[in-house]
Amino acid sequence: MSTENALLTILVDRINNDTLVLPTLPEVAIKVRQAADSDDVNLIQMSDVISQDTALSARMIKVANSALIGRSVKASNLHQAVTRIGLHRIKMIATAMAMEQLFVSNNELIKSYMDKAWKKTLIVASHSMAVMELYLKNNKQNSLNRDSNILASLIYNIGVLPILTEAERHHEVFANPSFLAHAIQKLSGKVGGSILEAWEFPDEFVEVAKNWANPSYRPKEISYIDFIRIGAILEGTLQVSDKSAALQVYINKGIIPSLELFGSDEYNNLVDDVKTMFD
Template identity: 30%
Template structure:
């Protein structure tokens, strides 16, 4: 490991990656047309279930998945849902938007390289877990919306994706996880913010991506979505070998702004474990 680390120049790799990011040479994930059409339909002030259904129906696999979710135990339907308009009415427009983006994002986290595929799958499962925790915690916090919280959790680590794709070209990175972890920890928040700006996501979510691993993050006023993702991310990494697993939660001010102490957060999550798991299943995690 030491010999590899000595031979491989991490700083040169980082500088090249950032240069490619700024020049547009770095391959970044893009949202498919169907996701953009659904987002436009939902954000239209005259949005209707019919318009949204029309946007979704252009993708047969996506349509089938949304119907499956609408009929899942999470929504406990009394009668089967057999058409998109009814599914949209049952799930809600914002939830449909979140599900569509979740489903198209899931397709991004795939690779032909076996080592990379395992890592991407683990990353997707982590994103889904953080999204589910965010959704549950936000439901008890009046100033935060559960739908927005879920999306914040889903995209918080999107910046790791282009790094892993580039890593396919650098055997030292794929063969030595410690090197790859070091690079991703230094770059993924900056790259992730760049991606969300390209996707025209709200500045609130761009801020989440930029700051979610900043344990010194502090601000006046009410809790925000960055506070929420910081806490959910810590919860997800607890008990793993991730660097954040060693963080002393008592020193993280996000807990206080969310009205949680560390023991209370554990209790809340234990009580809502079933709901977290249902949301994870819904999102494909």
């Protein structure tokens, strides 16, 4: 059996037997989610929880000052940021912002793969959020939520993490990077769904992780998967033979008005604004 097939067999067996080691939700995200679920938490207490993580605190201030929140007066501290974002939105946004903490490794080669995966995720997420923002601007009557889309856009490819971690134990596979790409393409959806189920995320997020890259999964109603797929097509993560034709699907579905959208200043300014939240 080839090295590639051996590793693939190991991965499949561990997934099927529920023995694949899955990443745990970052500690700060757990604390924020627990606090948000408490009936008596207030804004000051939530600020105290978030302030325990310096990087997350800075990122929450950026979120509060972004076009996604849309306030003219800027927040200058964490309490102002939490007040502006609001308790009902903090749970989603803080969880999303903490995701970067998972894409780390002490192995230089694995670290380079994780860095690349995270950067691609950010580009996809920036497009997804920008498209969502403009869609909601023109379609106010719908069940979609921009905060849920932020989280979905940053966890959609979470399944790559255990695959990279498992591959780290078999250094010889890195002689063939195309195999690693194949393993991720074949298994990351199922792994990602397992991770989010283990984290007790709602079904809509599990669905995103499991099916965003599955070409046979075509939801009739507009869903978060549509926005992630648009971002993935634009970034190149979702490889298609004809980008324009692939995006035409979303014109027909009423999500985007035309391909000219992606060349507009309004759209590109939104994408840039989203990207600054992660700088």
